[in-house]
Amino acid sequence: MTDAVKAPRAGAGGASVVLLCLLVGLLLTACWHLTQGTSGVGPADFLDALLGREQSHGATASTMEIITGSRIPRLAAGIAVGFALGVAGALLQSLARNAMAAPDTLAVTGGAYFAITLVAAFGLSVPLWASGITAFLGGLVAAGIVLTLAGGAGTSTTRLILAGSAVALALQAATSTLLILYSEETTSLFAWGSGSLSQLGLRAFWQVAPVVLVATVCGLLLARRLDLLSAGDDAASVLGVPVRSTRAIGTVLAVLLTSASVTLAGPIGFVGLCAPVLVRLLGRLVPTLNRHAVLLPAAGLVGALVVVAADVIVRAVLGADEAMSVPTGVTTTIAGAVVMVLLARGGRDSGPTRRPPGATVTIRSRLRFLVVLVLLLALTFGGHRRRPARGPPVALHRRHRRLAAEPGHPAGPVRARRARTPGRRGRARRWRPRPGRHVSSRRRAATRWPSRGSSASPAEPGSARSSW
Template sequence: MRPAHQIESPPAMPGRPAESPPTGATGRGRTAVLTAGLVAALGVLVLVALASVALGARSVPLSTVIDAFLAPGASSDHTVIRELRVPRTLLGIGVGAALGLAGAIMQSLTRNPLADPGLLGVNQGAALGVTVALALLGLSDPAVYVWFAFGGAAVASVLVYALGSAGRSGSAPVRLALAGVAVGMALTAACSALLRIDAKTFDRMRFWLTGSLAGQDAATLVRLAPFMVAGIVIGLLLARPLNLLSLGDDTGRALGVAVGRTRLLAGVAVTLLCGSATAAAGPLWFVGLAVPHAVRAVVGGDQRWVLPYTVLTAPALLLAADVVGRLIARPGEVQVGIMCALLGAPVFILMARRRRLAAL
């Protein structure tokens, strides 16, 4: 079994950074193919977004969806589209991009193929922060309680890394995963205990704790979007340093990477992404685990491609899961958090078995 620090490290020639692209016609051809793939991924996201607006407890013809924007009227369909489904779809795009990118950054930074904001307890920490703000302090403005989500996410990250790194074996992938699951369960239990104190808050948050895109209006999206955008921008700018750090801290430092600053910025990006996404939709599992692995299987280990591909494909997956959850339980719905768990759990098991990480 390979040492933990070698898992997920992209192949590289000795003394040559992993980000170095192929030269000549081969390099230009690969770049053209990957760029075309990005355009295709964007097209898929647009199609899934249209499906999210048109499909639900009551399906709406595509022509009516178009009329709701080009020739808005007072019909019930137009009202549902503009005031409910469009904000829900935009929220799903933001949350999916945030969680997918956070997972890709965490996997690259820790060289841990099992890193995921939900699996490592980061989302549960953010959820506890929101629960404290709502249940104990009575704060109901997303622009205010999102700061509690940031604090909870940061504390959970530090705690999981400290527990997973203790001992001689260091931060082995399974140790981090086990520490994350343990901390996440403890934080979830704390959330449940706090909500039992206030039945009214519990009734308000019970769907949110499962993970749901429903119930949030456009105002919530406007308040949280700046944090999501900031986290996405910071994360995408870290592609080159993360590539170099994949060769090891010493090699990355020799190639000009400020290791401490890169880790700090990565931590800030993950905190912004997970905190804002959890404040909006609750703790969602496995989006940040499954999508980066699928992307790397297609584009390779170069973070300059992995990160933007993840930003486009993760929200497509999340919206698709949300649409399926609405269709299979008409006139009700299955929360997107449940659908993501159903899709992501087999991926987690497959990754653990394929890389023989389950053997302690």
């Protein structure tokens, strides 16, 4: 088997190993997450309940009831939200071709949160599916405003990020204003607005999970187009990719995933930014991860791992009781801020004005270098031919210069004048005979100079001339 056939299989095997490792890491973190809580059910009780043995500690409520009624819904919400935000961030970064693109920086999360807050401020009580539709419409409108301000989907990525940041700040200010003016109607949105995984059951998860699954499958169907789109709009168009429809469908899918996560747990920030960046960093070691068929699920798994790990770390550091008052979105925002600083430091020379790296020049063969240098000098100076000046003054030969210096010579100064020769076009150089040389009368007549003070032309017969 040739190396060309072995290489893709090796890359596919590496991607499978990475996905398997991410899945195992998520399962281990989930098991750790289930052992933390305020009810006193620890790892030993969880292991006993998992193996079907009798509990070693007498608890007020049964262990399985606590796990299934409180901890599993929180864990399921964290996995669904992280997976949705990871896939949404990967889609937006691929469409914008910018590592800074995310549901947060493009104002999709802010638009969804503002729409839900606006509905709550007017005192409207809507079911979960209606809240999801409201969040989807708000995020879609915010994305449309960002694209309009940036000048379209195919505009510069820098303008897209700047427009998204401006709209996100404006929506955040508007949401804060509504929360302050309508504090009684929006009391429950204060903690939820920072991203909370607290759930009353699995009902909300079962309503959001199909939306996340369908949107992810649709994104995988666009994987081939996204791979070609990464080469540029012009190259993708030549290869038959409908660029506008691909961007539109990808944007709608990203907004749908973001609105589902906001409906379930509120706006959890920077997960959509961190997850795709971490996968692309792994893609330097395993190039197959850069294919969107692998990138999208990998980004989803990393996003779920980030959210669940953030919740676990808060509970492990602060304790279960104090961690209840700290939303999960606060931890993910801090982690996202660190990632943004690292991206800014590492990408300061990227873009169209990238500074070229310093290069060192080495001479492999001195003999070749000397030969080439001699040839270049020979071509430069050896092929140079001196041409007479085309200006009016022309330098005379030393014999003529000596004659011209004699008093009364019509040439006057050392440099002779140019005159138009009769019968020739353009300005020609006058022929002058050498001293002692026989010259025909016809040519002597053509080379006579007019005397000083006479305006007659040399070609005019009968005019006053002064011969040599």
